[in-house]
Amino acid sequence: MSASQQRLLDLGWTPDVGRAFQPYRGAHRLARVCRVDRGGADLAGGMGAVRATYGGDVLRAVAADRMAQPAVGDWTAVRDWPDDRVTLEAVLPRRTAIVRDSADRTSYGQVVAANIDVVVIVEHLDPDPDLGRIERLLVLAWGSGAQPVVVLTKPDLVPDPDGMRAEVAEVAPGVEILLVSAVPGTGLDELGALLRNGRTLALVGPSGAGKSTLTNALAGVPLLPTGSVRARDGRGRHTTTHRELVVLPGRGVIVDTPGLRAVGLVADDDAVAGAFADVEALAAHCRFRDCAHVAEPGCAVRLAVADGELDEDRLARWRKLRREAARNAARRAGDRRSVVAELEAKRHRR
CATH class of the missing domain: 3.40.50.300 (P-loop containing nucleotide triphosphate hydrolases)
Incomplete structure (x- = not known):
């Protein structure tokens, strides 16, 4: 195994990463983001550490969706230029985030x-x-x-x-x-x-x-x-x-990562369900599928609270996070509509 291949393995390379990079082979090299700031990103790859600015495709992607901003841990395709510049040209699909x-x-x-x-x-x-x-x-x-x-x-x-x-x-x-x-x-x-x-x-x-x-x-x-x-x-x-x-x-x-003073969530119901698997399991046994777990007959959640099986405060936090997830979903839907409307307006102005 070459030193370059070993560096990539140390960075967490997997065959899936290799397959995702396949379309960029030849003119680009593979690197992983180690640090991001406003001027660009510090990367590491088979040839060692490098500093890169963002290429045009990346800048356009970020302008359309800030989630496309390169992040620490991203695998990327980078390009070397004759004037010694290095540009980050693409972010490979994220497995998790x-x-x-x-x-x-x-x-x-x-x-x-x-x-x-x-x-x-x-x-x-x-x-x-x-x-x-x-x-x-x-x-x-x-x-x-x-x-x-x-x-x-x-x-x-x-x-x-x-x-x-x-x-x-x-x-x-x-x-x-x-x-x-x-x-x-x-x-x-x-x-x-x-x-x-x-x-x-x-x-x-x-x-x-x-x-x-x-x-x-x-x-x-x-x-x-x-x-x-x-x-x-x-x-x-x-x-x-x-x-x-x-x-x-x-x-x-x-x-x-830096210390989190506040944990702002972009969560969905599945993420909340994963963190509150015990509450979700109880809710599945309620008599009514749309049970609000307040005073409905046959509420398994309220029964668990009364029996001391479930803490009242944990139930309150579950409710709060479910409401937060619903608000996030509504806000994301509104953001998408705004983006679509803006793109349509630009198209008609041409």
């Missing part, structure tokens, strides 16, 4: 990371974990198409980490939950096992939870800066200010 609501709340969303195999939701145990935030991040993860895993950090700072893990398990049905401490290394082997076969992990969660610390621990060297947390509330600083793809040669790929 973590998508959050954009800041302006008017576009389809913002791709946090693409082609992810495992979304690792990192939450601290000290201070106490935010169960509502974990649920929202699980919706984000289920909606991505990747496998969600919850990592609870700082277990050495609390008296009963196993009890706290059990509490988190109640809001993360069917999801693997790991207790991990970078020092002295508790749980790192289990977390590292998720990187098998060159898989790509994305770490998401609040500032101060230890995402960069975990990346450094898995790498065995301090690749990323880490920061302290405030003693009064346990909140961390944004030591990670941008999304970055980190390659661990021979093991896999990690995408480190």
Whole structure:
């Protein structure tokens, strides 16, 4: 195997990526996005690292749909020019994508990371974990198409980490939950096992939870800066200010992301159902298919609350996220109509 082929394997190359790149062979080379900023993207490929600006096709695609903006983790076709310029000419189809609501709340969303195999939701145990935030991040993860895993950090700072893990398990049905401490290394082997076969992990969660610390621990060297947390509330600083793809040669790929102060969702009913599989399973046994789970006779959800099987707060959060998903769907439909109307207007002006 050549050094170029090994670099691509270290970046997470698969036969599916090779097939997607087939139409671009010859005039282009394959590279993966490591970092994005307003001027372009930092890429890595078989020939090493390179800086690229966006080609015309990419710029036109982004103008029509901001979801087409190159994102960390994207596989791309790049072109070298005689004047030493490098341009990113195409983004290959995404296998999975973590998508959050954009800041302006008017576009389809913002791709946090693409082609992810495992979304690792990192939450601290000290201070106490935010169960509502974990649920929202699980919706984000289920909606991505990747496998969600919850990592609870700082277990050495609390008296009963196993009890706290059990509490988190109640809001993360069917999801693997790991207790991990970078020092002295508790749980790192289990977390590292998720990187098998060159898989790509994305770490998401609040500032101060230890995402960069975990990346450094898995790498065995301090690749990323880490920061302290405030003693009064346990909140961390944004030591990670941008999304970055980190390659661990021979093991896999990690995408480190900045701390999320708020988790804006571009979710659908399926993503919410994945995060609330326990509630959805109960709702399937209600007498009426359109049960609102308020006061209807034969409501299995209300019965579970009364019996202590389902927490009332979790039910309330499920309702809230379902409403949010419905609003998102309506807004996306409105955005599509606006885009179509604008394109029609341009066509008639010609």
